[in-house]
Amino acid sequence: MWKIKDPELKRKINQFVSDEEIDRICRCDMRDSFDCIFFSFEDDCVSIRIDKSFFKEIPDYDPNNWNPLSEFEPGFSGCYLVTREAGSTPVVDTAFFDKATNEWKPQNSTVTAFRELPEPYQPETNK
Template structure:
């Protein structure tokens, strides 16, 4: 299972992503989240005219949440995980009689096109069938 991390205060997350880069922020949290030290430490370059100086910010772990990350190759429980973008997905619905799977559209307002059933999970659509080239 893959995880990503988010800050409870979105402004802190935005500032760190600008200063350090989103990939670095996620990597630093992954490396430090489960250790025994309380804060998660972030370093960032400060380019001045004469040299490169390094800044340092520490954030309490209580300000960071571990959340399940979207995995296009697995079923993602909804609404615990949201689709990363608008588009068509393979969706498992919970209906009165049974669970079933069908293709459905997730819009930019965060809603599924078919609202008559409850979405319980989703995944990326598989690639279309491609016949093997004849030899």
């Protein structure tokens, strides 16, 4: 999914265009030779031009597999199963991701990959 990198610019543009619409327009316009993405509103009476360098493509992650943090961004705030560095040894742990600040908590976590927590165990009912 294509997203605006700068949170403040994203907040301002989202007043006019949804994230889904930004993604749809970027998927078309990133292939052309222009340096900017063009957004039009109010029956083309208002238009905004944003340099392509302000956008990044975030691949959709697989909630059931490990997703390297260098390639994927968590989709929502919440607890995740994470791989983090503990010295030179990777360990599996849980951490909270705050989507509003794009930070992992605890903040001293060196998260390298994440995945959604599995559903809790549910014993089968006796038949």
